[in-house]
Every structure is written in C-alpha cells, then in structure tokens.
Amino acid sequence: MNITTRCAWIGRMLLLVFLLAVSAGTSWGAEKVVRLMTTETDPNSVAALKGIIAEYQAAHRDVSIQPEFVAWSDIYKRLVATQAAGDPPDLVTIFEAQVSVLVDQGFLLPMNDVVEKIGKQDYFQNLLDSVTYKGKIWGVPSILTVDVLWYRKDLYEKNGLKVPKTWSELLHNIRTLHRPPDIYGNAIALATGLATDDFTVHSRIWSNGGTLFDKNGKVAVETDEVIEAMEYIRELAKYAPPGAASYGHLELINAYVARKVAHTQYGMRILTHIQRLAPDLLETTGAFLLPRGPRPGGRQVSHLWLKAWAVPKNAKQPEVAKDFIQFLETGDREVRWLHSVPIHNWPPRKSTTTSGAFLSHPLMKTPLGREAVNLVGEAISHGVFPTLETGVFNPKMPVVLEARILSKLAQRVVLGNTPPKEAVSLAAKELREVVAEK
Amino acid sequence: MKRRKNASLAFLIGAASATVIVFPVVWMILTSVKPFQELFAVPPLLWPRRLTFEHYRQLLELTNFPLYFRNSAIVAVSTTILSLSIASLAAYGLTRYRFVGQETLAGLFLFTYMFPPILLSIPLFVLITRLKMASSYLGLIMAHTTFALPFCVWLLRAFFQSIPLDLEHAAWIDGANRLQGAMRIVLPLAYPGIIAAGIFSFNLSWNDYLFALILMVSEEKKTLPVGVSLFVTGATVEWGLIMAGSVLLTLPILVLMTFVQKFLIQGFGAGAVKG
Amino acid sequence: MVPSFLVVAGLVLYPLLYSIWLSFQSRHIFSPTGRFIGLANYWTLLNSREFWESFKHGAIFSTVSVALQVFLGVVLALLVHRQFWGRTVIRGAMILPFIIPTVVAILVWKWMLNDLYGIINHWLLSLGLFGEPVQWLSSPGIAMATVILINVWLFFPFVLITVLARLQVIPVELYEAARVDGAGPLRQFLHVTLPQIRGVLFIVVLVRILWMFNKFDSVWLVTEGGPLGATQHVPIFTYLQAFGQLNLGRGAAAATLLFVFLSLIMVLYFHVFRPAEDTL
Numbered sequence: 001m002n003i004t005t006r007c008a009w010i011g012r013m014l015l016l017v018f019l020l021a022v023s024a025g026t027s028w029g030a031e032k033v034v035r036l037m038t039t040e041t042d043p044n045s046v047a048a049l050k051g052i053i054a055e056y057q058a059a060h061r062d063v064s065i066q067p068e069f070v071a072w073s074d075i076y077k078r079l080v081a082t083q084a085a086g087d088p089p090d091l092v093t094i095f096e097a098q099v100s101v102l103v104d105q106g107f108l109l110p111m112n113d114v115v116e117k118i119g120k121q122d123y124f125q126n127l128l129d130s131v132t133y134k135g136k137i138w139g140v141p142s143i144l145t146v147d148v149l150w151y152r153k154d155l156y157e158k159n160g161l162k163v164p165k166t167w168s169e170l171l172h173n174i175r176t177l178h179r180p181p182d183i184y185g186n187a188i189a190l191a192t193g194l195a196t197d198d199f200t201v202h203s204r205i206w207s208n209g210g211t212l213f214d215k216n217g218k219v220a221v222e223t224d225e226v227i228e229a230m231e232y233i234r235e236l237a238k239y240a241p242p243g244a245a246s247y248g249h250l251e252l253i254n255a256y257v258a259r260k261v262a263h264t265q266y267g268m269r270i271l272t273h274i275q276r277l278a279p280d281l282l283e284t285t286g287a288f289l290l291p292r293g294p295r296p297g298g299r300q301v302s303h304l305w306l307k308a309w310a311v312p313k314n315a316k317q318p319e320v321a322k323d324f325i326q327f328l329e330t331g332d333r334e335v336r337w338l339h340s341v342p343i344h345n346w347p348p349r350k351s352t353t354t355s356g357a358f359l360s361h362p363l364m365k366t367p368l369g370r371e372a373v374n375l376v377g378e379a380i381s382h383g384v385f386p387t388l389e390t391g392v393f394n395p396k397m398p399v400v401l402e403a404r405i406l407s408k409l410a411q412r413v414v415l416g417n418t419p420p421k422e423a424v425s426l427a428a429k430e431l432r433e434v435v436a437e438k
Numbered sequence: 439m440k441r442r443k444n445a446s447l448a449f450l451i452g453a454a455s456a457t458v459i460v461f462p463v464v465w466m467i468l469t470s471v472k473p474f475q476e477l478f479a480v481p482p483l484l485w486p487r488r489l490t491f492e493h494y495r496q497l498l499e500l501t502n503f504p505l506y507f508r509n510s511a512i513v514a515v516s517t518t519i520l521s522l523s524i525a526s527l528a529a530y531g532l533t534r535y536r537f538v539g540q541e542t543l544a545g546l547f548l549f550t551y552m553f554p555p556i557l558l559s560i561p562l563f564v565l566i567t568r569l570k571m572a573s574s575y576l577g578l579i580m581a582h583t584t585f586a587l588p589f590c591v592w593l594l595r596a597f598f599q600s601i602p603l604d605l606e607h608a609a610w611i612d613g614a615n616r617l618q619g620a621m622r623i624v625l626p627l628a629y630p631g632i633i634a635a636g637i638f639s640f641n642l643s644w645n646d647y648l649f650a651l652i653l654m655v656s657e658e659k660k661t662l663p664v665g666v667s668l669f670v671t672g673a674t675v676e677w678g679l680i681m682a683g684s685v686l687l688t689l690p691i692l693v694l695m696t697f698v699q700k701f702l703i704q705g706f707g708a709g710a711v712k713g
Numbered sequence: 714m715v716p717s718f719l720v721v722a723g724l725v726l727y728p729l730l731y732s733i734w735l736s737f738q739s740r741h742i743f744s745p746t747g748r749f750i751g752l753a754n755y756w757t758l759l760n761s762r763e764f765w766e767s768f769k770h771g772a773i774f775s776t777v778s779v780a781l782q783v784f785l786g787v788v789l790a791l792l793v794h795r796q797f798w799g800r801t802v803i804r805g806a807m808i809l810p811f812i813i814p815t816v817v818a819i820l821v822w823k824w825m826l827n828d829l830y831g832i833i834n835h836w837l838l839s840l841g842l843f844g845e846p847v848q849w850l851s852s853p854g855i856a857m858a859t860v861i862l863i864n865v866w867l868f869f870p871f872v873l874i875t876v877l878a879r880l881q882v883i884p885v886e887l888y889e890a891a892r893v894d895g896a897g898p899l900r901q902f903l904h905v906t907l908p909q910i911r912g913v914l915f916i917v918v919l920v921r922i923l924w925m926f927n928k929f930d931s932v933w934l935v936t937e938g939g940p941l942g943a944t945q946h947v948p949i950f951t952y953l954q955a956f957g958q959l960n961l962g963r964g965a966a967a968a969t970l971l972f973v974f975l976s977l978i979m980v981l982y983f984h985v986f987r988p989a990e991d992t993l
Binding site: 035041042043047066067068069070071074077078080081082084085086087250254257258259260276277278279 | 474475477478479480496500501556559560561563564567568572651652655656657667668669670675676679
C-alpha cells in the first residue's frame with residue numbers, strides 16, 4: 001500500500017470516527033429521561049435495579065430511566081463534575097453523612113412528600129433523623145447497614161470462652177486465641193481510610209461513652225473516655241496481624257476468610273463472602289455487638305450507615321424521579337432491591353423487617369443467617385449514626401470524616417508510639433481547624 | 439562462536455528478568471481461573487488445584503463487558519490515529535522549518551503534564567458539556583489526544599531530527615514536492631518512533647480511568663477501565679470478575695504489540711539507512 | 714496543522730487557566746461561585762507543614778522512581794535489542810506492566826504483598842530469609858519503597874519502548890566504524906549509542922519526571938497516602954484538600970504551586986540538557 005492510499009484510508013477512518021461520534025450524541029426518543037446515579041455496583045444489585053426499572057418503564061411508556069453505576073470512591077468526583085456543568089443526575093444515592101454538606105450548598109430538593117406518601121410512621125425514627133437537617137428530610141432512606149464483631153465459634157468452644165459483653169472480656173478472648181503465626185487474635189483496620197475512621201476508632205469511642213463533639217457542636221474529644229478508647233485500640237493492635245497498618249475494608253474480610261484471625265469487624269456483607277470463598281466457615285462463625293467500655297457511659301454499639309435517594313435541585317425530571325423512588329421503595333420491588341445483598345442491605349421501614357417476603361431469603365434461613373437477622377435488630381436499637389452521636393444532628397461531621405483525622409489519630413497511637421493523651425490533644429486541634437473553616 | 443554465546447547469555451538474562459517482571463501478571467491469569475475457595479488459601483496457592491472458567495462466563499454474561507470493550511477500542515484507535523497524524527505534522531514542522539518562538543512553543547506543549555489531571559478534568563468536563571459533547575466518543579478522544587500529543591510530538595521530533603535533510607533534498611531534486619518527500623523519506627526512516635508513539639497513545643487511551651470516568655456519563659459509552667473498576671467498591675472486590683476482565687483487557691493489546699513488533703522489524707529492514 | 718494546535722491548546726489552556734483562577738478563591742467544591750481572597754490560599758499552604766512534607770515525599774518519590782525507571786528501561790532495551798531466540802516473546806513480556814490497567818495491577822500487587830495470604834511473604838519466609846512477614850505496606854519507612862517499587866514496575870516499559878525504538882534506527886555502520894577503531898562494548902555504548910539516544914532520553918526523562926510528580930492513582934490506590942502520611946505527595950494532598958476538605962480553592966492553589974515548581978524545573982532542565990540542534 002503506497003503512501004497516498006494510506007493517507008486516503010486515514011482520512012476515511014477519521015471521517016468514520018467523526019460520524020460515529022456525532023451519531024452518538026442522539027437521544028433515545030423517550031419523552032422523559034430520568035438519569036439515576038447509584039453506588040450499588042454489586043452485579044446482583046445492578047441486575048435487581050435494572051429489573052425494577054424495566055417494570056416501571058413498562059407501566060410508564062413515556063419514561064426512560066438511565067441508570068449509571070459509579071464506584072463508591074468516585075461518586076463525589078462525578079457529582080462535582082455534573083454539578084459544575086449544571087447538569088446533575090435526576091436521582092442519586094447519597095450517604096446520610098453527606099446530607100449536611102450537600103444541603104448547605106443548596107444541592108438537594110426536600111423529600112418530605114415522598115416519605116409521607118410511603119408512610120412516615122413506618123420508618124425507624126433515627127434513620128429519618130439522620131437525613132433531617134434544617135427541619136426538612138433530604139433523602140428517602142433505602143438501605144441500612146450495621147457493623148458487628150464476627151468470631152470463630154469453634155475456637156470459643158474449644159477454649160471454653162463466652163461471648164464478651166465488656167472490653168476486658170473481649171480482650172481476654174482475643175489474647176487466648178492469639179497464636180501467631182497460625183492465627184491472630186483479631187483483625188483491625190488501621191490504614192488511612194473510612195474503615196479505620198468508622199470501625200476502629202469511632203465505634204470504640206462510642207462504646208466507652210465518648211463522642212467527638214458535644215451537643216453544641218464543640219470539640220469534646222479530650223476526655224478520659226476517648227483516651228481510654230485509644231489505649232484499648234493500642235492493646236487490640238498488639239494482637240493483630242503484622243500488616244494491620246495497611247488494613248482497610250478488604251483486608252478485614254480477607255483475613256477472616258483466610259482463617260488467620262479469630263475476630264474481625266464488619267457488616268453483614270461478610271456473609272456472602274464467606275459463603276463464596278470459605279463456605280465451611282459459615283458453620284463455625286458467630287457474631288456479637290461491640291462490647292461496652294468500662295466508663296459509666298459505656299454501652300454496646302453498632303455503627304450505622306444509611307444510603308438514601310436524593311434528588312438534586314437542578315434535576316430535569318424531579319417529579320418522575322420522586323415517583324420512581326416511591327415505586328422502588330415499596331412492595332415486592334423493595335424486597336428484591338434489598339435481597340441483592342442479603343442481610344447486609346437492611347430495610348429502613350419496620351413493616352418490611354417483619355414481612356414474610358423479606359424474611360424468606362435462603363441465606364436468612366441458615367443457622368448463621370438467622371443469628372445475623374436477630375443481631376441486626378439488636379444492632380439497630382444500639383446503633384449510632386456519626387452525625388447523631390450526641391442525639392443532636394451535627395452538620396460538621398462529613399468534613400471531619402473526610403479529613404481522616406480519626407485514622408491519623410489511630411496511626412499515631414499505634415505506629416507512632418505517641419502517648420494516647422498527646423495524640424488525642426493533637427486530634428482535638430485538627431478537629432477544631434477543620435470545623436472552623438466550614 | 440562468540441556470537442552464539444552472547445546470544446545465549448542474552449536469552450538467559452532476558453528470560454530471567456522477564457519472568458520476574460511478568461510474575462504479577464502470571465498471578466493475575468492464574469487467579470482468573472481459580473475457583474473462589476482457592477483465592478485466599480493459606481498457605482497461598484500458586485497453581486490452581488481446580489481450573490474453572492466460571493469468572494469468564496459471569497463476566498461475559500452478567501456484565502456489559504463486550505460493550506465496554508467496543509467503546510474502549512473505538513476511543514483508543516481514534517486517539518492513536520489522531521495523535522499520530524497531528525504529532526507527525528507538528529514534529530515535521532518543528533524540525534524542518536525555523537520560526538520565532540519555536541522552542542517555547544514546543545515547551546509550552548508540555549504544560550499539559552504539569553498539572554494534576556484530577557483538577558483539569560472538572561473544567562474540561564464543563565467545557566465539553568457546554569459544547570454538547572459529554573458522553574460522546576469525540577469528547578473523550580479529544581481529551582485523550584490532548585494528553586498523548588505533547589509526548590508524541592517531542593518523541594517524533596527526536597526521531598525526525600536524526601534524519602539528515604540531504605535525503606529529502608535528493609528527493610526534491612528528483613521532482614518530488616515537500617509532502618511527498620516527507621512521506622517517502624522521513625516517515626519510513628522514523629517508523630520505529632511512530633510505532634513507539636502509537637503504542638504510547640493507544641495505551642494512554644486504553645487504560646485511562648480518570649477522563650473516561652468524568653467525561654463519559656452514560657452507561658452505554660463506558661470504557662473498560664471504568665467498567666472493570668465497578669467490580670471494586672470500597673468494601674468489596676469481585677476478584678474473579680476483575681482478574682478475568684483484566685486478562686481479556688490485556689490480551690488484545692498484547693496481540694497488537696506482537697503484531698506491531700514484527701512490523702517494526704520489517705519497517706527497519708525496509709527503510710534501513712545505508713550510507 | 715495550526716487549527717489542530719489551537720483545538721488542543723484550547724483543551725489544555727482553558728482548564729489550566731480556570732484552575733489557576735480557582736486558586737485565588739475561597740470556594741466550596743459543590744458551589745458554582747467563590748469568593749475572591751487573593752493570595753490567602755497560597756499563604757496558608759506555604760506555612761503548612763503538611764504541604765511541605767507532601768512536597769518532600771513527592772520529590773523523593775519522583776526522583777528515585779524516574780532514576781530506576783530510566784536505568785531499568787535503558788538496560789533492558791539494550792538487552793532485547795540484541796538478536797536472540799525468543800526475543801519477541803521476551804519483549805512482549807517486558808512491556809506487560811505498562812499495558813495492565815493501573816487499578817488491577819495495584820490490586821494484584823497488594824494481594825501478593827499481604828502479610829497473611831500474600832505469596833511474596835510466603836516465599837520469603839519459606840526460604841528462611843525473614844523471620845516475620847515483611848511490612849511492605851504497613852511500615853511508614855518501607856511503604857515509600859514499596860510504592861516506588863510498584864511504580865518502577867508499572868512504568869519502566871515506557872522507557873524501554875521508546876529507547877528500543879531509537880536503538881533500531883541507529884545506523885549499523887557507526888558501530889562497525891567504532892569496532893574497527895578498537896572500541897570495546899563499553900566504549901561503543903558511550904560513544905555511539907548514548908549520543909544517538911540522547912535526544913529520546915531527554916524527552917523521556919523530562920516527561921517521566923513531570924508525570925511522576927503528578928501521578929495520583931498509582932500512589933493513592935496503594936496506600937491512600939499513609940501510613941501516617943508517609944507516602945502522601947502533592948497530588949494526594951491536592952485531592953484531599955479539594956474532595957476531602959471540600960476546599961476547591963486551596964486544592965487548586967496546591968496544584969498551581971506544583972505547576973510553578975515544575976515549570977522552573979523544566980526551564981532549568983532545558984538549560985542544562987539542551988537538546989541537539991535542529992537539522993537544517
């Protein structure tokens with residue numbers, strides 16, 4: 001092929017590409033296009049959502065719902081980009097911890113009407129409180145997750161241990177089962193990241209009766225409750241695998257599945273992983289709530305996490321979006337949506353939690369499944385949302401969490417050998433800085 | 439004799455280095471055919487005890503993998519063609535003409551690499567949305583070309599510079615015009631450089647995550663890296679799907695590279711510089 | 714040629730200038746407008762210990778990575794330039810790290826380096842080289858080395874491909890002449906090869922330095938800047954400011970400071986390593 005022919009080919013290819021690109025800009029021809037952005041990227045969740053969308057579209061022929069699945073860690077980037085371009089999606093999954101930030105920027109529409117239509121009384125009150133800000137409800141609760149401690153029942157039996165209710169009981173059990181290098185006492189997350197912030201540090205502070213802020217929004221972290229919690233974390237870290245400083249969500253699951261730790265902390269999602277990666281562990285695994293600390297305010301806790309549907313203010317089809325949420329979050333559709341990650345995805349409404357349809361998932365019928373289901377109920381009653389740690393909504397919490405101050409605190413104590421009291425003072429200073437600016 | 443010994447030595451060192459370098463990829467391939475239960479066995483298993491193609495099946499059936507593949511291919515091929523065309527012209531201009539501010543212009547090109555892409559991506563997205571090109575192949579192609587171009591220009595420039603002008607002069611004397619002279623003399627001699635620049639552009643586009651994430655909003659236009667990353671949420675990794683997806687993602691490029699390498703050797707043979 | 718330049722220039726200049734403009738504002742990341750505050754962001758950054766720490770980490774990371782990438786790339790390019798059996802396969806193998814998507818490559822590396830179920834520690838322990846699993850990612854000291862190692866693995870093929878291409882157009886006669894003059898392999902390399910690949914090395918080293926200073930995901934995905942901030946460099950700092958602290962203005966300022974620094978580096982680089990004159 002000589003040069004001129006080659007050039008002609010290049011020219012043709014460019015033309016083809018151009019045409020393709022232009023044609024790619026055409027829309028679907030439906031009257032109303034609703035763009036939905038969600039972080040539920042589990043293939044089962046994707047399939048469930050697409051099925052529900054198909055049903056809705058069949059009943060509403062003039063609507064086309066286009067779902068977009070975004071990885072959890074990328075959702076902020078996407079939202080910022082679409083907001084900057086003035087073209088946000090019509091529906092987006094938000095976490096309860098993001099509400100105050102988004103509302104302060106005028107990004108969302110209130111969702112009171114949808115909640116009323118579905119039945120406000122039916123929702124767990126603390127869930128609604130977590131998405132209530134400035135007197136309005138900003139998200140329709142969709143999926144609730146809790147976290148608990150998972151343990152090796154067989155090892156407990158072999159060593160005559162009982163399920164711990166206090167910190168010292170748990171530490172005793174961990175020490176007894178710590179037999180490196182065959183098995184380590186517990187897996188603990190210490191990498192810079194949300195797992196460390198939420199699971200390791202925040203939950204343990206709460207379990208000793210401490211909080212980061214007081215009811216007036218002032219930094220209240222320099223207390224004995226918190227200092228003791230950091231000392232406790234330092235102890236726990238001694239009985240963790242050597243690489244714990246690099247552990248995040250993933251390693252908490254994998255360490256347990258690899259049978260190298262006797263305890264780990266996670267949500268119910270670990271069940272599906274155990275089922276797939278090490279099914280024999282299903283019979284020898286149990287779970288319990290985080291035990292309480294020694295202080296008078298100490299209590300058993302669970303870290304709660306809520307995903308809710310929100311509609312951005314500049315959405316093009318807010319009414320259709322709201323109608324779709326109502327469709328999705330009721331009846332058989334809701335059950336299918338929740339069942340896509342069984343037991344981990346917990347319903348936000350009381351009637352669903354007791355409904356036969358919801359409780360009929362096969363995983364829930366297994367012994368461990370049943371135990372887990374019961375535990376979730378307990379976890380919710382002992383559960384704490386970061387924004388509601390004092391009972392009063394704290395709008396500064398999102399920024400605090402994103403600044404990873406708690407991860408740094410844990411790392412300073414465990415890796416940097418900083419005395420807990422000093423590390424906590426440093427954290428207090430950082431908290432004050434972060435809060436002062438926003 | 440000495441040549442044979444040198445060749446064997448080269449082979450040994452080459453094979454040893456290659457094995458070490460390639461090991462993570464081997465791990466990836468082996469994992470993609472391991473059943474779930476063997477993934478986190480302790481002590482870790484290198485070879486699967488049981489082979490399974492379950493992950494590949496799931497990947498192709500349950501996800502939009504073929505669609506992502508098509509999108510990535512369209513964008514990457516177009517980016518490569520576009521970058522190479524523009525870069526060749528630019529490099530030729532910079533080496534065969536002299537004009538004021540030449541060096542500065544070439545240097546300015548490199549500004550693209552001096553800013554973190556994450557911050558550039560948002561205003562770029564705004565710009566592209568205003569031009570109504572969001573989620574269009576053209577928008578992403580242009581973004582990728584923008585990032586591939588500076589390096590391609592500089593690389594081709596380095597190659598073109600080493601080709602003496604006398605050869606082109608000879609062609610001009612023979613009656614060829616500027617363009618034909620360039621095509622017949624310069625391009626063949628710079629072929630390896632063009633191939634290298636092509637590989638670079640293709641790879642930049644094929645593996646780009648950030649711009650594909652920000653600029654391609656709609657589901658049907660997603661490219662492979664974004665699609666594969668969906669199997670990694672903050673808390674879960676669909677190991678099987680990811681490994682299988684990555685193998686299928688990498689395989690075509692490997693085939694392409696091998697094919698291109700043969701071409702490289704041929705090209706060199708065809709346009710060898712002789713005196 | 715000129716119109717395409719303009720399009721490309723527009724696509725780069727507009728975001729660049731826009732970001733610089735942002736750096737003079739106090740602006741929340743979700744907000745469409747910001748408040749002009751002049752140099753306040755810059756002042757805060759220049760007085761921030763964390764910023765300078767990030768900068769230091771970035772400098773170490775970039776220089777060491779690039780040095781190793783170039784060394785490895787050049788040496789291996791020279792190796793696979795020779796004729797030997799199996800050359801094509803080995804060449805293909807060596808560029809694999811470059812063509813694997815970064816996300817996956819890092820996942821695989823983290824898996825292999827894990828202390829409990831990672832194969833690398835398993836082998837090191839079995840060979841008796843270490844008594845305990847190596848803290849690849851959990852020790853602040855070693856983490857930076859691990860990040861550098863992974864980045865060298867990911868990007869040395871870039872150097873290899875470009876240098877190899879250049880090697881292939883070096884006229885064979887030059888080597889013959891040198892051999893006739895009695896030069897051994899080392900002299901041949903220094904007097905024939907090196908001057909020939911100089912032009913390509915110039916641009917490769919420059920681009921790699923610029924890229925490594927600005928590379929985000931190949932560090933973030935490994936450690937998110939930890940442990941204890943040991944691997945936090947400027948792009949991560951920028952990201953945490955903009956998307957973590959939601960302070961877009963300050964993130965843009967950090968990026969601009971890096972930009973200014975890199976421009977200075979580039980000017981210096983050009984002065985010291987002026988490329989070969991244009992042939993005309």
